[in-house]
Amino acid sequence: MASRGRAEIMTKFPTMHQRVVDELGRRIVGGAWGPGDPLPVEDALAAAIGVSRGVLREAVKSLVAKGMLHVRPRTGTRVLPPEHWNHLDPDVLRWKQAEDAAALLRDTGELRRIVEPEAARLAAERAGPEDVRVLYDALAAMEAAAASPGRAGYVEADIVFHRALLDAGGNRLLGSLGRAVEIALQHSFVISTQTPGAVEGSLPGHRAVVEAVEARDPDAAAAAVLAVIEAAGQEIARSPGLPDDDG
Structure with missing residues (x-):
């Protein structure tokens, strides 16, 4: 909650x-x-x-x-x-979340727009069968959680998906970045999924990302993940859980 x-x-x-x-x-x-x-x-x-x-x-x-x-x-x-400050430090992220939630949401959205499309391109170019399987497994977990009472586990599965995408390109720095910002992603996903219809609406976009990675189509993968991020930004803007600007 x-x-x-x-x-x-x-x-x-x-x-x-x-x-x-x-x-x-x-x-x-x-x-x-x-x-x-x-x-x-x-x-x-x-x-x-x-x-x-x-x-x-x-x-x-x-x-x-x-x-x-x-x-x-x-x-x-x-x-x-x-x-x-080291703003990728998990403690600093947690304190920022508690004290300035709106700013953390903004910073997380901007970071995702900069990083994830290029990470998706790398994944489409380099991902092996096991990387694709991990993405499909995360997507299946998202779909199962979306259909469950209370959608328990959806945010966690969504985080696993995006971390797997960063790992799939084989760039260890990107993989470490995904683990470092997990608290920021959790914060963002909790807010976005409070918007009615957001969970159901996000599933086709995530599937499009995996399919583009599997098809080795870098442009399609980048476009698909950017569409997911942009949709999340719109969901956050309409979310009943959106924090005030003063945190």
Whole structure:
């Protein structure tokens, strides 16, 4: 289910370290500290969160690795501008989803229009029989979910389809990109599939993609996946789950 246009991604934190990383990351993305702002002094921040200074330091190191914080001996720990952040990091995507859902939808749509048509071309040129089988299996799972009560599993099957398409071209960077942006895809698909008729309407387009890949027709594959993306954009615009511009 979704609420206010956000995919309900349940996150459990098995360690205190992960919980503190999440707490600080959400605060940064939410604007509690702006670019260039220093974090509160270590003792005060650790006490406010309820953790030891050691746990806080390790969490800060994780956020430094994500490009969100910068540590210097004299100036302390400061927040970096968003252009420094690793926006393909799953945590950053999750925080962005929670704090600025509309912007994440826009960015995801733009990224898909840039990447997926060319990925489909590569797939049509390079995909082997096993790649085509995986695409057909994902399509079958989508069709089965679409016909099931509540359409359980449809979004997951849709994600598998698009990740398989990125993998099918044999470019490992594209494959890794698909795995990196899975949260963004889930968020987008949850919104688009709330529009009446969207699920049923999307199935022929996905089938056209697979058939073009199987036929080794790069132009048709690119056109088919672009049509799927454009239709999803229209479904998102009409979706009852579309978030407000302020997230």
